[in-house]
Amino acid sequence: MQNLPYLCGMNPPRDLKIYNSLSGKKEVFNPITPGHVGMYVCGPTVYSDVHLGNCRTFTSFDVIYRYLRHRGYKVRYVRNITDVGHLTDDGEDRMSKGAKVAQLEPMEVAQRYTVGFHDMMRIFNTLPPSIEPRATGHIPEQIAMVKDILANGLAYESNGSVYFNVPKFAEQYKDVYGSVSGRILDDLYNETRELKSQEEKNHPADFAIWMKARPEDIMVWESPWSLGFPGWHLECSAMSTKYLGKSFDIHGGGNDLKFPHHENEVAQNHGACGCHPANYWMHTNMLLLNGKKMSKSDGNTITPVELFTGDSPFVTKSYSPMVLRFFMLQAHYRSTLDITDEALQAAEKGYRKVMEFNKLLQNMPATATTSTSETDTDRAILQAIDDAFAGMDDDFNTAMAIAAIYDLSGHINKLANQQIDASEVSAWVLERAKTSINDLLINVLGLLDDTSSAGDDGTLSGLMDLILQLRANARANKDWGTSDQIRDALNTAGIVVKDGKEGTTWSKG
Numbered sequence: 001m002q003n004l005p006y007l008c009g010m011n012p013p014r015d016l017k018i019y020n021s022l023s024g025k026k027e028v029f030n031p032i033t034p035g036h037v038g039m040y041v042c043g044p045t046v047y048s049d050v051h052l053g054n055c056r057t058f059t060s061f062d063v064i065y066r067y068l069r070h071r072g073y074k075v076r077y078v079r080n081i082t083d084v085g086h087l088t089d090d091g092e093d094r095m096s097k098g099a100k101v102a103q104l105e106p107m108e109v110a111q112r113y114t115v116g117f118h119d120m121m122r123i124f125n126t127l128p129p130s131i132e133p134r135a136t137g138h139i140p141e142q143i144a145m146v147k148d149i150l151a152n153g154l155a156y157e158s159n160g161s162v163y164f165n166v167p168k169f170a171e172q173y174k175d176v177y178g179s180v181s182g183r184i185l186d187d188l189y190n191e192t193r194e195l196k197s198q199e200e201k202n203h204p205a206d207f208a209i210w211m212k213a214r215p216e217d218i219m220v221w222e223s224p225w226s227l228g229f230p231g232w233h234l235e236c237s238a239m240s241t242k243y244l245g246k247s248f249d250i251h252g253g254g255n256d257l258k259f260p261h262h263e264n265e266v267a268q269n270h271g272a273c274g275c276h277p278a279n280y281w282m283h284t285n286m287l288l289l290n291g292k293k294m295s296k297s298d299g300n301t302i303t304p305v306e307l308f309t310g311d312s313p314f315v316t317k318s319y320s321p322m323v324l325r326f327f328m329l330q331a332h333y334r335s336t337l338d339i340t341d342e343a344l345q346a347a348e349k350g351y352r353k354v355m356e357f358n359k360l361l362q363n364m365p366a367t368a369t370t371s372t373s374e375t376d377t378d379r380a381i382l383q384a385i386d387d388a389f390a391g392m393d394d395d396f397n398t399a400m401a402i403a404a405i406y407d408l409s410g411h412i413n414k415l416a417n418q419q420i421d422a423s424e425v426s427a428w429v430l431e432r433a434k435t436s437i438n439d440l441l442i443n444v445l446g447l448l449d450d451t452s453s454a455g456d457d458g459t460l461s462g463l464m465d466l467i468l469q470l471r472a473n474a475r476a477n478k479d480w481g482t483s484d485q486i487r488d489a490l491n492t493a494g495i496v497v498k499d500g501k502e503g504t505t506w507s508k509g
Ligand code: AMP
Pocket: 042, 043, 044, 045, 046, 052, 053, 054, 055, 056, 057, 253, 254, 255, 256, 257, 284, 285, 286, 287, 288, 293, 294, 295
């Protein structure tokens, strides 16, 4: 158990509890190696721009990563890039399909959307993972895993493809298939969709771990079975094992990945090494638009850029990345979250209030009271700070943490308005409030203060006029490379540039 750096000496250290999809309960977190955490999160399939739903999941895991570090753990955070094997419903590889549509090399598609994903993650102030492996960079590891599963008798070859034998696995490892999604085997069997190559399988629930290429497939590799490509689920089993070991602490992803992706991952790991990959399975809930899951394939999406610019029928104005981050963190990661213009406006107000409060707090002069005995106000302030961190210890409940910050702001505002006397707040309590809240807002919740740009003294506008003029010159010279470079660099810095009929406009994301 790591020491809590806040309120040290005052409260007993508290356990960190994590809701584990495997048990369906909150459990005390105990890592395999004390002081260290291995965490694997399923990353994006880079065939199109990320939507805000994807960003919600990665922002939730960013806060989880940040809080584990805050608690003193040394975390190895692995988040992959899926650039092969994730098939569409009609059985075509998403990357190849994207490449054919855009007449590009699949690797060009992967590169474009990986860069876009990284830019977006930076704009939302999410920390990069410790390792970001790509599926296409780990084909030998995936082939080795297929060989292990075959050698252990839990897969079979059929017409150059290799299928995982689900009924045999379910028989050999009782109650494992279904343990992540909490569903019974018969339901999972019935839910398995009819995909292509069904006639090659012994059982409809069997899934491909290696697929023989068809003539039209363009992302293919040599293997002992055929020229082909790995099944989508295999990459995460192979890469988590490579970088975190056969058994590690936390595996995460959105709850839409529970079945088939995570069930099949668990099956593959058992099939290859006979052990369960992760002790804690964490699943984020979905961001909804119009009451339905935000989803690229259903066309029910909104991109972050549309929100930064306000250029969307769903919103009446633009919202900054930090307002959107705050909006996402106001809900617990296991609750659904419905995006509406009204909810975003409320989040904007809340975000500004919290940022103003922190500025007020940080600029507050030390109180004259240096006594070490606590007043009632001292106790109320300390309680609010403790409630905020207790929320985080309770399965990373950012909603509870933010509610406690509002509570604390009530006391601090009263102090600032002299509704309570300065002698009511001890100097050390005020100091503790300053460091704890700064730490919570900036380091744990990852919320940066972008409110000062609203009152820009003209420096930024002047600089932007100059930069956009340079870009206009480049465009006039048909120097599209420089023009795009300037736009992308500004994007990375959180400034969105938009070319429209009326000329070029910019907004601080
Ligand atoms: P994908 O690129 O489709 O593999 O998705 C990347 C991540 O985003 C996965 O963990 C998904 O579960 C997650 N995700 C997809 N749609 C949503 C949504 N509407 N809300 C929250 N997370 C989502």
